[in-house]
Amino acid sequence: MTSTQEQNISKPKPDQLQQEIDPTAKMRAINVDVWFGKKQVLKSVNLTVKPNTVTAIIGPSGCGKSTFLRCFNRMHELAPNAKMAGQILLDGKDIYERQIDPVQIRRRVGMVFQKPNPFPTMSIYDNVAAGLKLTGTKKSKLLDEIVRHSLEQATLWDEVKDDLKKSGTSISGGQQQRLCIARAIALQPEVILMDEPCSALDPIATAKIEKLVIELKQEYAVVIVTHNMQQASRISDYTAFMYLGELIEFGETRQIFEKPKNKLTEKYITGEFG
Numbered sequence: 001m002t003s004t005q006e007q008n009i010s011k012p013k014p015d016q017l018q019q020e021i022d023p024t025a026k027m028r029a030i031n032v033d034v035w036f037g038k039k040q041v042l043k044s045v046n047l048t049v050k051p052n053t054v055t056a057i058i059g060p061s062g063c064g065k066s067t068f069l070r071c072f073n074r075m076h077e078l079a080p081n082a083k084m085a086g087q088i089l090l091d092g093k094d095i096y097e098r099q100i101d102p103v104q105i106r107r108r109v110g111m112v113f114q115k116p117n118p119f120p121t122m123s124i125y126d127n128v129a130a131g132l133k134l135t136g137t138k139k140s141k142l143l144d145e146i147v148r149h150s151l152e153q154a155t156l157w158d159e160v161k162d163d164l165k166k167s168g169t170s171i172s173g174g175q176q177q178r179l180c181i182a183r184a185i186a187l188q189p190e191v192i193l194m195d196e197p198c199s200a201l202d203p204i205a206t207a208k209i210e211k212l213v214i215e216l217k218q219e220y221a222v223v224i225v226t227h228n229m230q231q232a233s234r235i236s237d238y239t240a241f242m243y244l245g246e247l248i249e250f251g252e253t254r255q256i257f258e259k260p261k262n263k264l265t266e267k268y269i270t271g272e273f274g
Helices: 002-008 065-071 103-106 126-133 140-152 174-188 201-215 229-235 253-258 263-269
Strands: 028-037 038-047 054-058 082-090 108-114 191-194 221-225 238-243 244-251
Touching: 002 244, 028 174, 028 238, 038 065, 038 103, 054 065, 054 229, 065 191, 065 221, 103 108, 108 174, 126 140, 126 174, 174 201, 191 201, 201 221, 201 229, 229 253, 238 263, 244 263, 253 263
Parallel strands: 038 244, 054 221, 054 238, 108 191, 191 221
Antiparallel strands: 028 038, 028 082, 238 244
8 A cells, every 4th residue: 555545544533432431341451652662653542352252453464453462461562672651451450550560461461472382392281381380380280180171271182182292393283373372371361362373374273263262252351463354253242443553443343344434444344455
């Protein structure tokens, strides 16, 4: 898309994006601005994440989706020259307050990345148990129970139960991604963030991950960044459309895809740009 075309697309005024304060919200982003050095990549973004729902974040490449997702568990601040303004609330408390330990936030808000990243030197079992051991869980029986439960939740147990001592990288790409989901689940998070978890997978593996995401919302709030609009429409309850670092429209997925309120959302969904 050319810069001239970008200038001709109308954007909503900030007050059009104000969302009602929901006391039941699991997480809320309030006026979030992010810079990398002098470059501002997010501009006054507001978003509400409800418990037991899947929220999809869509938009063209480079619009700030992944950066915004990483703000929810303070992963973005690990990048050089990163700076954030605004608030991210978890159960009503700002996770960026000085006394808050980011490690504890990342335990409560788990993350699954774009490419499967099991620890290559660890077994399937140890991949799932790694975070538990680091946080002090040592009893073998308890570890066994949590590892099995996590792999069952990730719909992987039946496929690997006889191979738990094999390397985490010895299984297929789709299985590795579900192993990474099991690793996140093992720490008993309250929110699971997923950054394009199916982009490196084939259609069969993708279908399994999509089914798993829908099942996971029974126990967690899930936020997923996806470049696949069909995927967002299939698995999410709410959808946020971002463009050039701004949140253009947010609402129930069906409304966003069938009756978008903003012309820019409509142009993106109908494929006029991407």
